[in-house]
Amino acid sequence: MNTYNVIIIGSGPAGYTAGLYTARANLEPLIICGYQAGGQLTLTSEVENFPGFPEGILGPQLMENMKKQATKFGAQLIFKEVTAVNFKERPFKVIVDDGEYQAKSVIIATGSYARMLGVENEKKFYGRGLSTCATCDAAFFKDRKVAVVGGGDSAMEEALFISRFASEVQVIHRRDALRASKVLQDRAFKNDKIKFIWNTVVRQILGERFVTGIELENIIDRSISTLEINGVFVAIGHEPKTKIFQGEIALDAHGYIVADQSGKTDVEGIFAAGDVKDFRYRQAITAAGSGCIAALEVAVYLSEN
Ligand code: NAP
Numbered sequence: 001m002n003t004y005n006v007i008i009i010g011s012g013p014a015g016y017t018a019g020l021y022t023a024r025a026n027l028e029p030l031i032i033c034g035y036q037a038g039g040q041l042t043l044t045s046e047v048e049n050f051p052g053f054p055e056g057i058l059g060p061q062l063m064e065n066m067k068k069q070a071t072k073f074g075a076q077l078i079f080k081e082v083t084a085v086n087f088k089e090r091p092f093k094v095i096v097d098d099g100e101y102q103a104k105s106v107i108i109a110t111g112s113y114a115r116m117l118g119v120e121n122e123k124k125f126y127g128r129g130l131s132t133c134a135t136c137d138a139a140f141f142k143d144r145k146v147a148v149v150g151g152g153d154s155a156m157e158e159a160l161f162i163s164r165f166a167s168e169v170q171v172i173h174r175r176d177a178l179r180a181s182k183v184l185q186d187r188a189f190k191n192d193k194i195k196f197i198w199n200t201v202v203r204q205i206l207g208e209r210f211v212t213g214i215e216l217e218n219i220i221d222r223s224i225s226t227l228e229i230n231g232v233f234v235a236i237g238h239e240p241k242t243k244i245f246q247g248e249i250a251l252d253a254h255g256y257i258v259a260d261q262s263g264k265t266d267v268e269g270i271f272a273a274g275d276v277k278d279f280r281y282r283q284a285i286t287a288a289g290s291g292c293i294a295a296l297e298v299a300v301y302l303s304e305n
Contacts, residue, residue: 001100001101001102002101002102003091003102003103003104004028004029004030004101004102004103004104005022005027005028005029005103005104005105005298005302006022006027006029006030006103006104006105006106006107006295006298006302007029007030007031007032007092007094007101007103007105007106007107008022008029008030008031008032008075008106008107008109009032009082009094009106009107009108009109009110010031010032010033010034010039010108010109010110010111010241010274010276011031011033011034011037011038011039011063011067011077011109012038012039012040012041012063012109012111012274012275012284012287013039013041013063013066013274013284013285013287013288013291014109014111014273014274014275014276014287014288014290014291014294015031015033015039015107015109015273015274015291016031016063016066016067016069016070016288016291017066017070017273017287017288017289017291017292017295018107018109018273018291018292018294018295018298019031019070019075019077019291019295020066020069020070020073020075020295021291021292021295021296021299022075022107022295022298022299023070023073023074023075024073025295025299026074027298027299027302028074028076029075029076030075030076030077030078030101030103031070031075031076031077031078032078032080032082032094032096032101033077033078033079033080034079034080034081034082034110035079035080035081037063037067037077037079038060038063038064038067039063039111040111040113040114040275041059041060041062041063041284042059042060042063043059043126043127044059044126044127044131044136045058045059045127045128046058046059046127046140047059047062047136047284048136048139049135049136049283049284049285050062050284050285051285059127062284066288078096080096080097080098081096081097082094082095082096082110082244083095083096083097083244084244085106085244085245085248086248087106087245087248087249087267087270088248090104090269091103091104092104092105092106092269092270094106104269104302104305105269105270105271105298105301105302106269106270106271107263107271107272107273107291107294107295107298108245108249108257108265108270108271108272108273108276109272109273109274109276109287109291109294110240110241110242110276111240111241111274111275111276111287112238112239112240112241112256112275112276112279112282113238113239113241114132114133114234114236114237114238115234115236115237115238115239116132116234116236117149117202117234117236119202119203119204119205120204121204121205122205122234124205125205125207125210125211125232128207128209128210128211129205129207129210129211129212129230129231129232130205130211130231130232130233130234131231131232131233131234132233132234132235133233133282134148134157134158134161134162134233134235135161135283136283137231137233138158138161138162138164138165138166138233139165140231141162141165141166141230141231142165142166143165143166143167144166144167144229144230144231145166145167145168145169145170145228145229145230145231146162146166146168146169146170146229146230146231146232146233147169147170147171147172147202147214147227147229147231147232147233148162148169148170148171148172148232148233148235149171149172149173149202149232149233149234149235149236150171150172150173150234150235150236150237151171151173151174151175151177151178151179151180152178152179152180152235152236152237153179153180153181153184154235154237154238155171155173155178155180155235155236156171156178156180156184156185156187156188157184157235158233158235159171159188159191159194159233160184160187160188160191160194162233163191163193163194166193166231167193168193168195169191169193169194169195170195170196170197170227170229171188171194171195171196171197172197172200172201172202172214172216173196173197173198173199173200174199174200174201174219175198175199176198176199197216197227199218199219199220200216200217200218200219201216201217201219202214202215202216202232203215203216203217203224205232206226210230211229211230211231211232212228212229212230213226213227213228213229214226214227214229214232238275238279238282239255240254240255240256240257240275240276240277240279241276242255242256242257242276245257248267249265249266249267249270249272250265250266254279256276256277256278256279257272257276257277258277259271259272259277261293262293262294262297263277263290263293263294263297264297268301269301269305271294271297271298271301272294273287273290273291273293273294274286274287274290274291275287277290278290
């Protein structure tokens with residue numbers, strides 16, 4: 001069986017950038033893309049904060065460009081799902097539905113996904129008024145009314161950030177107390193633009209093509225109301241895609257891969273890049289940057305081993 005120098009698992013900005021750099025270093029990487037290649041950006045519409053595109057670019061187009069650029073330099077792509085790994089033996093084993101690959105090194109770039117509300121039609125409005133990233137999309141809501149769902153640190157940070165643009169920010173939280181740290185709570189309470197709707201959940205997103213409102217349910221008295229808004233930011237947490245790595249490499253209490261800034265994990269030769277090791281920044285550009293770093297580190301690792 002062919003032993004690859006490096007297998008990259010994942011095809012978001014981190015995976016494709018790692019593919020580009022390792023391909024240009026003549027390492028002939030294999031990228032296992034998953035069935036739905038391209039990561040979270042394929043779910044979004046306009047991306048205005050990826051440098052190099054002053055007019056903005058559609059998320060799926062940006063990912064298509066990254067894919068082309070990686071393959072242009074010889075990265076091999078397969079569109080299969082990794083079902084298991086064995087990092088205890090060398091070469092490392094990466095198992096997919098119908099076979100197995102082996103490699104001297106692996107870059108894990110499987111990303112994370114934003115938890116969604118689970119209400120009917122929220123997928124339809126993703127990128128059409130519904131967002132999971134204020135840093136990416138708040139500027140689209142200048143002088144408009146938006147809601148933020150959640151009561152944790154992310155929800156408060158998103159609400160505070162959006163308040164720089166929006167005319168009004170309604171935080172919808174399912175309890176009557178926030179989970180967020182005291183300092184962020186205080187900042188949000190002091191902000192005139194931020195209002196709170198307690199003990200309430202979102203039942204439905206309203207609108208034709210774009211969000212025009214949300215239907216809310218008060219979970220104490222079960223009353224239903226409608227809130228007219230132009231945007232809804234879902235900030236109820238993220239889940240890293242690390243199930244298949246449990247027991248193979250160190251994960252933190254939230255399931256993120258424990259890795260240093262260069263992407264090194266606790267297993268020599270296994271590197272991590274992008275959102276799968278980063279709960280803080282979660283940007284396409286930071287993921288791409290960490291994919292580049294992991295690729296450079298892989299080149300060093302392979303030359304030393
Ligand atoms: P989180 O702390 O897990 O908070 C999630 C929030 O969403 C909670 O308020 C939760 O409600 C609510 N929620 C969860 N599922 C829901 C559902 N289905 N419907 C409605 N509401 C739901 O997540 P996070 O805010 O993303 O933070 C993740 C971690 O990153 C935390 O450890 C946090 O401290 C850290 N973080 C830190 C900073 C910072 O230090 N500046 C910034 C961002 C994140 P309940 O409260 O009722 O459970």
